[in-house]
Amino acid sequence: MPKIIYPSPGMKGELWRRSPIERMLAWHGTKRSRKRIGVFTKERSLQLFSPQQFRPLAGPDIPLIFLSRNDQRLLPSFLSHYRKLGVTRFICVDDQSTDGTAEYLSSQADLDLWTSRLRYKDARRGKSWRQELFQIYGSNHWYLNVDSDEFLIYDRCFEMPLGALIGRIEALSIRRLAAPMIDMYPSGDIAAAEFTGENDLMPWQVADCYDQDGYSVIRNSRFLRIRGGARKRLFGSDVDLMKYPLIFWDDECSLGENIHQPLPYQRNFSPIFGVLLHFKFFSDYQERVQAAIDGGQHFGGAREYVKMMQRITADSEVAFAYPGSVRFKEPRQLVDQGFIVSPFDGTEV
Template sequence: MPEAVYPAPGMKGPLWRRSLFRKCLTWYRTSRSRKRLRGIEQDQSLSLVSPQQFRQLTDSDLPLVFLCRNDRRLLPSFLKHYRSLGVTRFICVDDRSTDGSAEFLQSQPDLDLWTSSQRYKDARRGKAWREGLFRTYGINRWYLNIDSDEFLIYERCFENPLPVLIRRLEAQSINRLAAPMLDMYPLNDIAAAEFTGEDERMPWQIADCYDRDGYAVVKNDRFVRIRGGVRKRVFGADVDLMKYPLLFWDKDCSLGENIHQPLPYDRNFSPIFGVLLHFKFFSDYQERVQQAIDGGQHFGGAREYVNMMEKISANPDMAFGYSGSAHFSGPDQLVEQGFVAQAFERR
């Protein structure tokens, strides 16, 4: 399929129609990927920190699995947001945070905190941890699979919690929610966009803008690829934005070689019913970019962050806003603009 433009109203139509030949090719790609992944050892490095005794999930639980590395400022709003959407249990791997994240997480009664003897890079950039937790807590159930700087938004999400959305997905035989990352940023002086997490404000009240245009969509035989946004426009970072943060995990599932295209691939083709508001750009973003470079845990020797730092060094006072910047006002705005497909019947 030739390159298309995102957003497009509803993200439906030809983008999701696939011929029998393409479906067979997707099955073949899945089979090949599974063969390449054979022999990868299952993660044995995780240790439960709190609570002291492992707690099974109940049938009514909606668990959220996430990774954390020095995101203490985001954690109060992160937990508040997902509790409001119906999450009943948080399951976190803390990757040796030094900013008080682990101590804060241990104080949360609905959260299970794990650590690892490995670092993020050695755990297949966290995929081994996530898969290990899915096995530990049980398959054949829905999970949220999120990072601590990602906030899932979908149509009327504050009126329709996640169990309602899951029922809508199941009614359409969809078992994996497609939701691209939407990078958020302050319109004007980023140096003044301080977010500490010490008050009731949500991160989208500080970094409240996103790129309204400039995205490209290409459908291949493994997933729907979306690229663009402020990281592409300002830093030239051509990164994959598509993720699948809500998924039914069974014995056939794997995060594979790339979290942006989990296995089996045939589940990666469905309308986009949500987005992940992604928060990297506050007043301290330059410091955090340097920390990512120094940590050496990211793909390709943190190549994306190295390129970002080169742009920052050349223009430390760069502005993020442009004529296509849009202020975030709520979930329904994203439906109207075509970023998100309508999930519920109109009132």
């Protein structure tokens, strides 16, 4: 297979188009994974916190499922962003926040707030919660499925709402939207990059930069494995960046072994129409890294956060910006730079 370059201006189908053998491997991989994982348990750990009565989805609803833990500062901009994109219902699991997150969310009329007796780690790092919510709210529906620090961006997203995007990808017989996380960070001194969520400020007005290069792509039988970005460059992180934040959930779907590789695998290969701007790096990031380590909820003993703390300890003034940093100004630049292709420019699958 030829080397895959990402980002790639003028991105073509070589990134997502597969040979008959690759398609067969994806089908067999799905079958093996289903057998290994087994049937999702119907035992429930979630309790509806607000409102008091469960509200089923209506046909035209565009719901968004997300998890949150002590992200109150991001929530006003998060909700505002997705409302502008056309989300009509928010469905959240609050992981025992202590910063006022639950109180803030319970005041939102278009939001269903759920809590759990389990913590994030015990809920298979949130996968059990998400699958339980899909089960509760129903199949054969489009959902957004993100975290509270992830902001979906696609070409013309502030002009063409999610309904138009869904209509376009349905016409292409696509059942889920591929969108890698792009780590955002401030162009200047991170100590001065305070984000409070006040004054209608969006997070990309503070953490305004991302890495334009340094990414790697491997197309395996399950998904497009994309790694790189600021966390890789600065902290040696090897986390998978690819996610599928917009998904048509039916009875064939499962989050499987890994939220980055949902089942069935055959649906994970399509044009990269979006990115998730990912906001972890503001002035208080060191305290949040330490809190993640102390909390013990993340994969492998929070090893990715341990890597970050080791670098911070060695160099307390980590410089995030570098010659390849680019400021985010508007969605079209991501098309021009080759991070995404436009769903509205006649892309062929």
